[in-house]
Amino acid sequence: MTDAPIPVFDGHNDLILRLLRHDVTAAQVAEGIDSGHIDKPRAARGGFGGGFFAIYVPSPADKALRMEEMVKPAYDIPLPDPLEEAPSVAWTDNGFYALDALAQAGAVTLCRTAAEVEAALPGPTMAAVAHIEGAEAIGPDLEALHRYHARGLRSLGPVWSRPTIFGDGVPFRYPSDPDIGPGLTQAGKALVRECNALKIMIDLSHLNARGLEDVAHLSDAPLVATHSNAWAVTPHARNLTDRQLEIIRDSDGMVGINFASAFLRPDGRMDDDFTLDFVLRHFDHLVNKLGEDRVGLGSDFDGALVPKPIGDCAGLPSLMAALAAHGADEALLQKVAHGNWLRVLRKTWGE
Known part of the structure; x- marks a missing residue:
């Protein structure tokens, strides 16, 4: 490995x-902060070159209560209620303004193409691609998508x-x-087709099994789960079965390994006190099922409790270093860090 960290998308x-x-x-993200997982100075130290910056409308449900439940040996947390479109639109619009503010502060470079991502990855700013997690702000006429x-x-x-007019997600169970639950609705199928037409990548993370298979039957793009194990x-x-992994492999898509502790630990607990061996176990299984060209990273930074050895x-x-000690050579490290993402983005976005 070289002295400089490998840039990670x-x-x-x-x-x-x-x-x-x-x-x-x-401004604090640009200058540096002592909380959360991401800021510009820490990104430079760790080689965090950027990634998909999610715009997510939170549910009123208490996240702290969910975290308390997820330390138990077994849990089944009910899905939050659906959200209304109007407040979701307002929140999502503000998410785009927040991305603009990060760019104006010099923390990120906004990217719309794989070429722009590749150019921005070495820094000094983070490459930021806009992603919407949960399509509550999009109505059935799909005007908002455009x-x-x-x-x-x-x-x-x-x-x-949580359910939307397009389909159903999986609970924290x-x-x-x-x-x-059921697969995509007719509106959901129309959404997939329009995303294909606009060359918007469709993220399968959080989607239930039948919904994933519906996307697979409809989509002409690589299938991607941005943060799943x-x-x-x-x-x-929240994790992907071997059947789902095979469907993703056959589409020449990929999976980003999620750092959320509950999705890494075999006991399913949201407890961050463990070594990176669990990450390596997921890495091995994903590489075995998908191949070396279809595995990347999908940290869930600032949205999850991540393993202490990573921290931020x-x-x-x-x-x-753990992947290298585990046997990954330089070529594979480059693929996992960013090469596989760039390949899929080029193919998805038509570059």
Whole structure:
């Protein structure tokens, strides 16, 4: 490995949610802060070159209560109620303004093409691709999809872990498989077709098993789960079964490994006190099922409790070192860090 950290393109982070909740300002992200997982100085130290910056509308449900439940040996947390469109539109619009503020503060470079991502990855700013997680702000006429695409949207998750007019998500349930609920609605199928037409990547993370298969039948793009893990290692509803991995492999898509502790630990607990061996177990299984060209990283920074040996984006070299010690050569490290993402983005976005 070289002295400089390998630039990482990351499949998912929730920094925008911190800005929208006023936990941090764009200027603080640019200058450096002592909380959360991502800021510009720590990104430079850890090689966090950027990734998909998620715009997510939170549910009123108490996240702290969910975290308390997820330390138990088994849990089944009910899905939050659907959200109304109008407040979701207002929140999502503000998410795009927050991304603009990060760019104006010099923290990120907004990217709409894989070429722009590749150019920005070495720094000094983070490459930021706009992603919407949960399509509550999009109505059945899909007019908002076009509006957000014009503002830079290049990746969309039809659902978070709650139903939308497009389909159903999986609950926070352990142990459980993701075969929960019906597939895409007719509106959801229309959404997939329009995303294909606009070359917006469709994110399968959080979507239930039948919804994933519906996307697979409809989509002409690589299938991607930006922040999901292997169900065979951790039988959590949020993780992907071998059948789902095979569907993703056959589409020449990819999976970003999620750092959320509950989705990494075989016992499904949201407890961050463990070594990186669990990450390596998911890595091995995903590489075995998908191949070396279809595995990347999808940290869930600023949205999850991540393993202590990683800690935040400055800790990414620890993961790279663990992968190298595990047998990954330089070529594979480059693929996992960013090469596989760039390949899929070029193919999805028509470059």
